[in-house]
Amino acid sequence: MARKAINITPSLLETVRKYRMELYNGFIKKEDVLKTIRGEYEPKVELTLGSAFHLLLQNGTEKYLQSDGSYKVVDASMPNEIIFTAEQVETVVAYEQRVPFGVKECKVNGWINVGDYKVRLSSKVDMLVGTIIEEHKTSKYAQSTKDFEDSLQWRTYLYLLPECDKVVYNLFQLNNTKKYGLRVNYGTCNFYRYKGLKADLSEWIKLTLEFAKSTQTLNYLRPEWIKTYDE
């Protein structure tokens, strides 16, 4: 069967899933999905607390350590920088010590055939520790298994990394109150490979492609470079 090549990210699959499932009280609108497909991201105006904390996890605390013991986090395109105290970064330092062998920010790509399409899944995992996939999530709210168990992100990772059977979500709750300042709570939840994972992923890719076809946005998922992979 002749197949056309398509490029999809787990982030697009997640947007489609949230839209179709009407999660967050239907917060994700059709226009949001279209923007994601077209690659029209809302420009970030400043570095937020969550993003800064994620940068600490992503790049390691050492990079931002200042001579006075504080941590100054900057983002190349942002007009502000956020300074964390050593105490606020304690959980990240402890986490780094727990996984000294981790390789951060690994780009992972792979193919899956869905109907008439040959789909390239492009993603980046926060960290690989041997055969364990680690993903960091920051939020001001307490998060738990139920927030991620249906996610297509970890399903995509497990599909793309056949030697891995386990994904660990590191959940950092950034509790910022006037009374106590910033306090960081840390927890984890794990997800495992299961029978039917590929079928679940295929189903959502199919739905995503159907959405793109019906909204005539499929071309955005077929940039010039991927056409060389057409069968």
Add this chain to the structure above:
Amino acid sequence: MTDFKIDGLQLIAPSEPIPPKNTITVIYGQPGSGKTSLSFTANNPLHLDFDDGLERAVGRKMSIKFTSVIEDGELKKTGYEACKELIDSGKFLQLVDQYEFKTIVIDTGGTLLDDHIAPYLIHNNPKYGNSAGGLTLQGYGALKQEYKTLLRTIKGFNLDIVVVCHATEKDGKHRPKMTGGSLEVLKESCDLLGYLFLEGNKRTLDFNPTESHFGKNVAGFKRLNIPHYESEKYLEFVANCIRIAKEKMSSISEEQKSAINDVAEYKAQVEQAETFKELTAIEIDANKLPTTYKVQVKTLVLEKFNSMYAEMYWDGLEDAEAYTQALLEIPENVDQYKSRQLGYYFFDFAKLKGYTYDKENKVMVLDESVAQTAEQAVNEKPAAKKATAKKATAKKKAVPKKKANPKKKTTAKKATKPKKRKAVVVTPEIEEE
């Protein structure tokens, strides 16, 4: 394993496999599906009965029945209080030693929470109860904590735990019937979470998560048919599931050790590399590796490449003009792919040195970022905030199949010409997490 060992302590090197721990298995299903009977097939179980379901069970084993004591219409003692007394007095451990119990069955998890722990908490601290006799928000927090402590205490006695639960259905999906945040505690702490149901005339246990039920499957089990209770295979069914799960966890741990060691060897090679040529040789060699190893080695090579390039070309840059010149030289020195990666790295490098990119004039300039403390920073993007706040009232309507809510069916619009994506070399764009 490291030789260092004293009572109560064990030193485990980061690259060593973690010894298999005791497991928590959750079996949930509709009434009459045989959950309690199935739990008796665990390895030498002690059954803690909070639900009066023992009478109907097949193949009964040792059991302790917990009931609440009510005198003159007043609650004197809850079943959970008795359970706590048993544990705290040390008699529980005596029983475990005497009968060599290996597994504790909690039957049912939901009843333990709703009918035993919740009244116990309200009885001891009335502020946990509301006027309707239920728990307050604070009470639910205490309930979750109490349950968590109980599971941790039992596991601490080197026992496996099987929690039997009734099933309930929400948004078309079967899940264990439990109160408050305890379901989350259970899902997070368990290793196996299986739905027991009838498929035709066969009883089936599925640990795999599906669209119609929750599951957790550390062992990679397929859908399991439960043998007839008179069959020999049935007698140790749950015991075997737990044994296989432990073996799997142990093998993951072994594979993990081997993977860490293999990647560490490559990491050492990358660190020792002094030329771009040596790095390229390592990258080519990594192509023979399995995917998971390969992506790690390639990431390490790229990191090293960036830092070597920075050392070679960017060390000692003194002013904005020099930074601009260095930026312009990148595409001249490396190929397109590396140029893009190096571009991200350059902007990050420059920012930390106090320079930033002026998009309008396409030059590097002195950075004038405003410093904020963590407390002053915006917590989250407004959109994300709104989304999460609404989450509490979220209601799933659509089904992730083609038959999804027709409202959501999209209609084809007039074809629009695809927009060209912007060039990425000069402007740092952060990829989606």
